[in-house]
Amino acid sequence: MGGAEHDQSSAPFLEAIVAYKARNPARFHVPGHKGGVGADPALVEALGADALAHDLAQGIDGIDDGPEPNPYSLAESLAAEAYGAEKTWFLTNGASQGNHALCLALAPLGKHVVAQRNSHASIVDGLVLSGGNPIFIEPEYDSELGMALGVDPQKLAALLAEHPDAHTAFIVSPTYFGLTADLEGCIEVAHAADVALVVDQSWGAHLGFHPELPPSALSLGADAVLTSTHKLAGSMTQSAMLHLGSSERIDAAAINRAVRILRSTSQSTLLIASLDAARRQLATRGEALLGETIEKLVVVRERLAAVNGIELVDASFVGRLGVSGYDPMRIVLDVREVGCSGFEFLDHLAGEHDVHPEMASHATVVFVVSVAETDAQLDRLVEAVAATAEQLRREGGPLQPVALLAPSAGCVVPPREAFLGEAEVVLLDHAIGRISCESIAGYPPGIPALLPGERVSAEVIAHLRQTVAAGSRVHGASDSTLATIAVLREERPG
Numbered sequence: 001m002g003g004a005e006h007d008q009s010s011a012p013f014l015e016a017i018v019a020y021k022a023r024n025p026a027r028f029h030v031p032g033h034k035g036g037v038g039a040d041p042a043l044v045e046a047l048g049a050d051a052l053a054h055d056l057a058q059g060i061d062g063i064d065d066g067p068e069p070n071p072y073s074l075a076e077s078l079a080a081e082a083y084g085a086e087k088t089w090f091l092t093n094g095a096s097q098g099n100h101a102l103c104l105a106l107a108p109l110g111k112h113v114v115a116q117r118n119s120h121a122s123i124v125d126g127l128v129l130s131g132g133n134p135i136f137i138e139p140e141y142d143s144e145l146g147m148a149l150g151v152d153p154q155k156l157a158a159l160l161a162e163h164p165d166a167h168t169a170f171i172v173s174p175t176y177f178g179l180t181a182d183l184e185g186c187i188e189v190a191h192a193a194d195v196a197l198v199v200d201q202s203w204g205a206h207l208g209f210h211p212e213l214p215p216s217a218l219s220l221g222a223d224a225v226l227t228s229t230h231k232l233a234g235s236m237t238q239s240a241m242l243h244l245g246s247s248e249r250i251d252a253a254a255i256n257r258a259v260r261i262l263r264s265t266s267q268s269t270l271l272i273a274s275l276d277a278a279r280r281q282l283a284t285r286g287e288a289l290l291g292e293t294i295e296k297l298v299v300v301r302e303r304l305a306a307v308n309g310i311e312l313v314d315a316s317f318v319g320r321l322g323v324s325g326y327d328p329m330r331i332v333l334d335v336r337e338v339g340c341s342g343f344e345f346l347d348h349l350a351g352e353h354d355v356h357p358e359m360a361s362h363a364t365v366v367f368v369v370s371v372a373e374t375d376a377q378l379d380r381l382v383e384a385v386a387a388t389a390e391q392l393r394r395e396g397g398p399l400q401p402v403a404l405l406a407p408s409a410g411c412v413v414p415p416r417e418a419f420l421g422e423a424e425v426v427l428l429d430h431a432i433g434r435i436s437c438e439s440i441a442g443y444p445p446g447i448p449a450l451l452p453g454e455r456v457s458a459e460v461i462a463h464l465r466q467t468v469a470a471g472s473r474v475h476g477a478s479d480s481t482l483a484t485i486a487v488l489r490e491e492r493p494g
């Protein structure tokens, strides 16, 4: 990627805050730590004096509010060019802010949208904010691994034909496990129905910057794309980007308004500078750095595959329904043959070897890798996995997966009404048949089993209990012990 209009080797926002700090100006503005001078010394020691010295207020020196182009608008334009977008917005409240903004802009009060049922929780949170009404599409699943794959374009086409009033569809690609959906197919069927396709590419901020990676959703023609830059692309935690494709189906001004009301009036200059720098790195050195890492990972995968009891979720999945590509910057182990759960495997790796994966599921352990990996770190990973497989090996054959939840019957009440409606707290077993006010997920991976507006079923309750018994934590529930749940108060006759 990368365009010719701007110089991708510059980082205007980063350069502007560095220039301000270098002048040693008299700072009679927020933040009150005044470049770190007034901060607790232990904080200065931990973060480094320079980090605090570059933590500036909005509006200083016209860096972000001067006449355009200013350093902020230039940095966003450079990001748009690098990603091949018409327009890019920097986000300082994660990709979550992007999903919230997309829902406000594209799923307004009472309007129907198609949304992948296992989307990140921020999609339903966005619908709570906007009042939009989801029609869920289930992705394909690998029932043996209990792992969601991508959406099948045929299913999307059928659903869009059934719901001609839905003008936007939200799907996720790549998955947490690094598998990409058939985006070309999904974009084709969406556009044939004049529906905007929004792709949550949070796990693929690096896609498009190396030929061996799956293509980016923007390059395939998606209308809007979210990248959680901090996940793999080198920016700081909580920073992300929202990109608009060359779409006539989405009003840029509507997204602009939504992004604005969802951000602080004091956005962190550190987060923004880190986005500017991450874009520069990807655009100018991404291909070389990613190439080196991809090459190293070929050997790492071979070594991991040779460990007794370990299988890899990898390129061999490509071609299955719901999987058209695979991101080699992810290592996903299937540990069932070891005879323990992924949760146990992760706990052992962390507790005994101080090696910390991104997440585990009942059957898998997922490691995020980036261009930061050294040979020594990768050796440490392989050795810890081999030792853990040896130490946890149990007789009795592979572990059985947690049963997949049957497809959701959908929200019988819009998420906003359920979330804001009058609630009562009841014992979990008494909630069967009632409408949930809460979003409850086993975490990881944080995909809600129950959403606000969905009817609570005996099956969902059993699934949540089974997930917790298998080692997941409960995320989003008002009662983390799952003894009780908030449901909509029932209308009493008379």
Ligand SMILES: Cc1ncc(COP(=O)(O)O)c(C=O)c1O
Binding pocket: 093, 094, 095, 096, 097, 099, 119, 120, 122, 172, 176, 200, 202, 203, 228, 238, 239, 240
């Ligand atoms: C698919 C997906 N979308 C959105 C998000 C939210 O990203 P962030 O943590 O940057 O807010 C996540 C987080 O894991 C995610 O997995």
